[in-house]
Amino acid sequence: MFKLKPISLYIHIPWCLRKCGYCDFHSYVSKEIIPEKKYIEHLLKDFEKDLYLINNREINTIFIGGGTPSLLTANSIKKLLNGIKKRYMVSNNAEITIEANPKTLEYQRFIHYKNSGINRFSLGVQTFNSNLLKKIERTYDSKEVINAIIESKKISDNLNLDLMYGLPGQLLEDALSDLQFAIKYNPSHISWYQLTIEPNTIFYAKKIKLPDEETIFNMLIKGNKLLKKSGYKKYEISSYSKLNYQCQHNLNYWEFGDYIGIGCGAHGKITQKNGKIIRTIKNKNINDFLTGNYLNSIQVVSEKDKIFEYFMNIFRLYQPILKKHFREKTNIDESLIKKNIQIAIREGFLINQLDYWYTTKKGKNFLNLLLEIFLK
Template sequence: MISPASILGSQSPQLKALPPLSLYVHIPWCLKKCPYCDFNSHEIRGESTQVSEKAYVAALIQDLELALADVWGRRLCSVFFGGGTPSLFSAQAIDTILTAVRTLLPLEHFAEVTLEANPGTFEAQKFADFRKAGINRLSIGIQSFNPQHLHALGRVHDDQEAHRAVEIALKNFDNINLDLMYALPEQTLEEAQADIKTACAFGVTHISAYHLTLEPNTLFHRFPPKLPEDEQAAAMQDMIEQTTASHQYRNYETSAFTQSGKESRHNMNYWLFGDYIGIGAGAHSKISFADKIVRQMRYKQPKEYLAKAQAGESLIQTRHELTAEDRGFEFMMNALRLNGGFDALLFHERTGLPITAVQKQLDEAEQRGLLVHDHHRIKPTVLGRRFLNDLLQIFLPEKTI
């Protein structure tokens, strides 16, 4: 198989222009750790959230200040507060962070600023204050509107709180995403349909519907619940696609459904191999330079992250440059999640590699019916979307012994 490195020889791939830049802010605390969650999140466990909040906000701002040298002069196209449960923090804390962001790295006009929220943390005034602080998009972790399934998933909210959360959000925000999950323990097709119909009926701008998977290092992985069979889960996926389409939502990414023009700009930047600074415990960054692309990860444990910040030390635990092979694979791993695919010229623009670097893989994927491509556009077929892992595996770099 032809590799990008063999095409380029010893020459380092060069980028003629830098991609858009986003900011991800990780807030790692939750009221309770869900049994399916493998994110870097930690239960509060009685610690003073005010003390933790104040110290953590200071560390985040320091983290961003230290990152400036790598992105000086660039503007942010989006900001995303993820977790954990960012809505546990006060509106004042979010306002303090965003004020620092605007001071250090200017935002593009009408930049998307998203806050993830848990229905168990909703207070009407608090969310009105989030809007005043500069949050213009809300992403609510509903997961299900069914009380039995919420209990099985270990969620801290019930179905009534889920409905109330969406109603409060609709009064304060006009750009809202609802996160749902399907193929839940003991879930029937009819129950999955009730969830997606309820979400659509609210008329929110965006819906994400994720297949529940048993991730390593989770309680569900150690003690697996009984999940629907693969055939039934596939039927749920088909039903979700049909139901959202009937409510004028477009399925633009594997798990994402949007009203016209309301795609997640932050996630689109990820999927099209854009750059992002990740600040906060365990946050990841991808930063492009003319002659290299660098990935970084912050210290993962909140206590260690805070201790490093307070000692004035570097908050970056790991840093590595992407090889030419890594660039090609990572671009495809992200961009092929998009149902409409990507412009063929974007591959060279974002990786510095000619499209011929992956030509053999593209041809193999097309021969297997997983992808279609021409000189203008590359996109997965319906079969490729259904068997996305098989499609992506074709682009995996070969391991040398």
């Protein structure tokens, strides 16, 4: 029988005050009062319908993402988390994260969120530069960002700041200044990632120009050095943390762990006792979701897709890839990917050891080329 480990829970809140031009996440602009009471009721019903897939595994991380989850009142968050815990086993020391906007009204709710069980906050800062915030269509200014960080630090030591580099009109010194500001406030975790323009976004339609590749590369190299010097360890392509503050929920994704996804447009991945992996996708249409039509699709992941998805996630991490771990997570023997591994080694992307593989610096720098090998 396939050995099953604890599972994570992702909860999607689909509303935003404004759709940012670069955003390709599933969300709705809130032009009127959010039907949060009704949505929470349906989230819990959606959760109940997925329980048969879990096979009595404890939930050890919960992530409330969006959209902008901090638009919800503290009472709604409390009802949601209490409802989850009444219906299923949640670890006493579970990591429970909420994504939040640095808007004044929203960060004033943080103390109430903590009282509801939230123990990790993730602030979508993006930049401390007010002019750049306008360019990327955020709804707050640098003063609100700083106030939100100060208030969050009073409430919790477990604070992540989301920052982006390669913004329209951003200079190298701007990107480094953002990091210096973030480091000054000593968050436990910094997510620092490059802005990319996806095809189904407003910025793509407008053909928004980003800094040249050389400037972006310099931002990455010098930013990495600054973060390392300041005590932040890079454990994933865009994630840096103080000791023992890695995001456990995201680590579960990158280690090809299992998670339930509830809410409008949410995705789930759940391994069964026979080793099969089930993928669930929830209905993106909010009106349909609020009538009880939760599930859009459910399917068994093929062996080919399992292999690719495993490496697509695990290659993001800065750690050895245990061959035993590959077998445990995919229920596939590594002999099936022997030729792919040999090609990756020959290209200088991987190093092969007795019990593990290790991604080289070249492999990290040309990750897309490395992944293409596992598509074959």
